[in-house]
Amino acid sequence: MRGYSFSTVFGRALRGHRRWPAAWRSAEPARAYDVVVVGAGGHGLATAYYLAKHHGITNVAVLEKGWLGGGNTGRNTQVTRSNYFWPQSAAFFERSLELYEGLSRELNFNVMLSQRGILTLAHSHHEMEALRRWTNAIRINGIDSDVLTPAEIGKLVPLLNLDARFPVHGGFIQRRGGISRHDAVAWGYARAASALGVHIVEQCEVTGFDIDQGKVTGVTTNRGSIAADRVCICVAGHTGVLAAKAGFRVPITSMALQAMVSEPLKPCLDTVVLSPVIHVYVSQSDRGELVIGGGADGYGSYAQRGGVPLLEENLAALIELFPAFSRLRLMRQWAGIVDITPDTTPIMGPTPVRDLYVSGGWGTGGYKAIPAGGETMAHTIVHDAPHPLIADFGLDRFETGALIDEGAASGVSH
Amino acid sequence: MPEGLDIRIEPAVDRALVSLRVARRAAGEAAWRLRLAPPLGAVGEDPQSLWLGPDHWLLASARQTAAVMIERCAAELAGVLHNAVDQSAAYSVLRVAGGDVRDVLAAGAALDFRPSGFPPGGCRPTRFAQVTAAVVATGADEFEIYVDRGYGKYLRDWLEDTAIVAGNAATRLNTRKVR
Amino acid sequence: MSAPQPFRKPEGGRIDRTRGIAFTFDGRRCLGHPGDTLASALLANGVRIVGRSMKFHRPRGVLTAGIEEPNALVTVDWGSGRIPTVRAAAMPLLDGLEARSQNRFPSVNFDLGRVLDFTRALWPAGFYYKMFKWPDWRAFEWAVRRVGGIGRVPGGADATRYRHLHGHCAALVVGSGPSGLLAALAAGRRGEDVLLVEQDTEFGGSLLHDPMEIEGVGSDEWLAAALAELAGMDNVRLMANATVAGCYDHNVFTIHDRGAAWRGESAVESFWKVRAGNVVLAAGAFEQPMLFGNNDLPGVMLAGAVHKYATRFGVDCGRRVAGVLNNDAGWRSLLAVHDAGTPVCAMVDTRDEVEAGLLDAAEERGIPVYRGATPLAARGSRGVRALRFADRDGSVRQVDCDVIGMSGGMNPATQLYSQAGGRLRYDATQHGFVPDRDPEGWETVGAASGSFAPGGGSPVRPCTAAPGRTGRQWVDFQHDVTVADIELAVRENYVSVEHMKRYTTAGMAVDQGKTSNLNALALLGQLTGRAPGEVGTTTSRPQFAPVTMGAIAGNRRGDFYLPPKLLAAHDWHAAQGAVFDDYGSWKRPACYGPDRDAAIAREVLAVRRSAGLFDGSPLGKIEVRGPDAAAFLDRIYVNNALTLKPGRVRYGLMLNENGIVMDDGVFVRIAEDHYLVNTTSGNADRVAAWLEEWRQCEYFDLEVVLSNVTSQWAVATLAGPDARGVLQALQGMMDLSTAGFPHMSFAEDRFADGTPYRVQRVSFSGEQSYELSVPSNRAASVFERLRSGTDSAEVVPVGVEALMVLRTEKGFIHVGVDTDGTTNPLDIGFGGVVARKRRDFIGARSLARPNDRRGDRRQLVGFELLDPNRSVAAGAHVVTGCNGALRSEGFVTSACRSPTLGKAIGIGLIEGGFGRKGEEVLVYDDGRTTPARVVEPCFYDPAGERMRA
């Protein structure tokens, strides 16, 4: 991909920016595709992109019921990290971070990866031990992680109240972690995939699957039937809904995960700060808002809006950690529907229906996984066998009991 | 206490408390035999019974000991599966009273504190200021709050702080008068 | 009081002219009056440039007269501290207030950031997506961040007190304009319990500046009567200074109540959560700007705002006003402005047809009218000097003026309606989005419903093709989004309204699009050939207007953030020199004495040599009673509960359904049908809830009742060789000799003074140990009695940390530390117990899965370091492989330097650990590895003789 650079901006500026081409083409659905990807979130778009880019399969459609990037990809808090506990998770998310590190140039679209560091706080002696177990695991997994003392933390985050209700005993930081621009990831992949010939069809909702003797042969949509050799479901919180249409159940409960932003401020927070105990995480976007998140509203929901209890909970936590923020104002609060699995690890790979694949179960943390998710799913679809990086993420683990319980190991998600 | 605010917060006098749990199918029978409080109610002078759930009451007495109350339960509930245990030391009880009491308490719980929604004789097991509590309306402007004894100090501090703040508020929602 | 207010009218307005209020703006001394807003006072003092826009640092003045203000955002110092990004147009003027402009360097009148404006061609919408990829974004980000943002985080303490409040009402009325007041009166007269909420400082809404006739009388008179009547009704409650900020499920509304926020040191802000039966939305409407060149210049204002400043505040926004209009409401505003003494020099209307009455009124006043005209541009650099427009015939004209009053029509304030899930419908006659169908129990009335006085508007059109167009046309003022940006978005296929919003950031500023969304989407529709109804709107979200985060947090600061639970003997521990730490919600003695390590060692040795006294009160204690109590617990525990004899104690493990260890502890059979379950301290509530859940939902066929007696009983754990002697010395203590009361026994009785007690002989330390339970109100006195020991035995208070060392020496696990969310009972050596139990128990089925029985699972072992001088830390891993390619085989879960054994020990979970005793392994911690040997996890008295002694 080419076309976006300082010099093109400069050049077109002279002509009043009248010559910019469409970032991606809006396609009409064709009758048949080699691969149909359901859901134009980051994962669906990345899967389509890598199918085209790495495997030369360009007869691909990404079907989106709304507008592309309008699901969780367009409403997440952008945290990007790879400091996972279990080696399988670490390897996968590290691959993703690696891809993120080259993504702006790969896609010729600045995804604004800001490796400003992500700091996780510990608030008790016991948590420090847990944190030590965690950082050691991360480092053994080959990923950078440093334990910080309260004094070092104070220097890094001057506004932080080290003496909170649960005082800060320490923390650890992945310096390569940080944030990036969520919309840019969706748009960048859409633009790049479209340029390679992928059809992106918005306002096209998949309402069912054509299944013939246990093999998927196409999808039905509000815009007619579309035949497909292979189909991949990348619909995040709607995974259960689509699985039901294909005739199987999945270990997912969909919940509303909230986020919120303050009014924009001059730079005051240079690191992503996360406290699993004083339940909140916060970063400052490049435009200046504080982007604040916490847990999911604790019950099944497809209502893309948040409630009051968590709003209060998260802001109480924020103010306890950052008393200086009490005077600032909250501007907006929203939510996305996330697909929570019992072990907080994604579900990727084949399904009980032949040639139907799923990439879901991202729960609160699948944004950071988008590049590797797309890359490995493309590989999985093409080879009809899981990519080695996601071999342990299959649906079968629930039957054998081989869960990869990242939540249990680390107590943190997203 | 803040100027102009009619609120008093004090620990309630020592009282013996007995928690009575009854097998669900026998709860109605037990309530009838012991004249226990109906749902969401607090009845009786001494012992007073507070409704904590469909199979759970708290008996409170200033005159009888817990042992006496437990014995009485055993006698009256012969043949009914139940467990009556001394909880006299398990709770802190705070009395909050005064004309502004409903506004102060409305800071702590999402209950309907309007007199119509919470008349005297009512007992509400609820979440109050983040902790499990039973709030009892002992009079028009008088409440008692039962919390785990470990939260007794916290609750008192919290109420005092809230009362100070409430004293500054321009608007009162739960007392009738708009000032 | 003689500081001049050059733009204050000699009379009129709802301000108190008898009193002056001194304040400053960027250090300049100004004067206003009670009843002013900061914006009206600034205008009265002739301050035109109040702030700078976010992206291009354009000079900006006051645009509106309400909470939707996108330009006049200032930092305010007053009373309780500093607040950034205050909307001057909605901030009541206060004595001594100091206001400062934002986002400028060095000053609001001369801002170097303006260089961005001069190079603006390089920074179109979304420019950052196209460049700064090389070498990487981080190289530029710092600079971009500095340009972004507007206010600054205030330093210093925040003296405001915040609190939460809850309320209920039968009818919630949002807004106190004529519509809201009428609704409140009607409901009030019906006897309903009404809550009327108004964000302004005064009730009356538009009536406060736009008098009219209501019910046959003038609105001033009507308003006074209406308010008096409402105030007299006991069933009506009125709140001013309070914004309904959010509407959530089931008619829950959040209200940000600044009622007492402006009282200096005793400032209070409240955050209400109100449950409403019915809702009347009477929130009025927001006037929209017109699109023409340089429409962001200071002096370009909403016509309604110019009107409001003139009549409510007695302020001239300038000396000569030109109107740029497309609807009748704007006409009425400007006619009123003219009548209030600020001459209007032209009415430039984009429509061909204007109501005759308005034309007559203009003619009467000698105001030139241009119909079918196209506004081209405002002229001026730091403020409006003239308006250029094209007349119907295409001729370009210019009028001199210092204020342009623009009105692009009224857009109903439907934000809360949308939050409630209401759908909007585009009303072509109004050229705005109006509620389609009110949700159940809702009524949208007045301007909020789109029912304004007759004579709506016509669509706002950018002057794309007009001759002589100059300057950019602003759509979103704060974010500097112009018509060209939206054109660019369309060109690049960001044509979904949501894409356009995110690409250009139109509508994402602090006003959340109240002054920009309608124009942006109308424009998007025009550019893509769609009707606004097809384009649709973006999603309205809480907060309706930004809300102080401290208010949402409430008083949850410090100890109120999460209530600390105090031990019954807290003060007694403090008197013993306890150092308290947080353990879950409890504050417990970690150790006694300031030197932590020394204290822990001393306490450990005391237990090993004489006796230690530990406060175990937080241990969960649940009585289980009934003919089926044994059967019930047998399903709960991995261990056999049926065979336990009364008076005896047994250790038990509880699993969740997935077979993971959830809790451990002992359980006691008090009598045939009566058990006492002990849980770990951290899980006391969780286990109580767990038992209750199974009893109610699955095992309802079993005859059992549960009573949680955790708080009733304080627990003194007396452990050590002298424990029995000390305990036996208590007056009335039963015979504790091992023969009659062996390890794992239980009894209950009363002391000589009648105090009941329970005693069980169990040990977590490996020493002879008794857990004595007494009513919590007796805790301090019994502890004191025990601590004083006997002539021959010293008793030392022992904290949690020493106990952790003691149990580590013994190899006793601590659930949640030595086990995690993957540990099953087989992993910690309970394979035999599981195998022996034939009956089903919770989690049993999961243990039969292949993965749960693998031999290479992480299993519990002990570690000893080969080098006695090294130590091992909890959290270290056991690794294989060499540097660079390590693999973790498990980890150390608990570790200490054992004061008893004088060496470093640890226990942990490693792959296939049971079969690896004696093996040498490498322990990795913080980049260093140390050789260690895998051993049995029990380091002390493996035979358990001391425990049973």
Added chain:
Amino acid sequence: MLTIPCPFCGERDEAEFRYGGEALQEIPQAGASDAEWADYLFNRDNPKGLVHERWCHSYGCNQWFQVVRDTVTHRIHAVYRVGEARPVLDDVDGASADTGG
């Protein structure tokens, strides 16, 4: 923010309750296969529309009960006690599409 009508205490704030997941999960009989067991333990209908779910009024009367709720609108259509028959719903017009059961 939900207001949940506890069948014992009446309407209370969501913050007083604990969510217990989907109701109507039957514990498999002894001898169930790994797949059946996994289905019980982990798989959920997770419907977009009406769901029967369990809640406990944990800060109040401490009772578990069932709620029939629309996961899209969050409207609560019925509540019923443990052991009570599933309610017959006659006013599900308001329920979202995709109900499925």
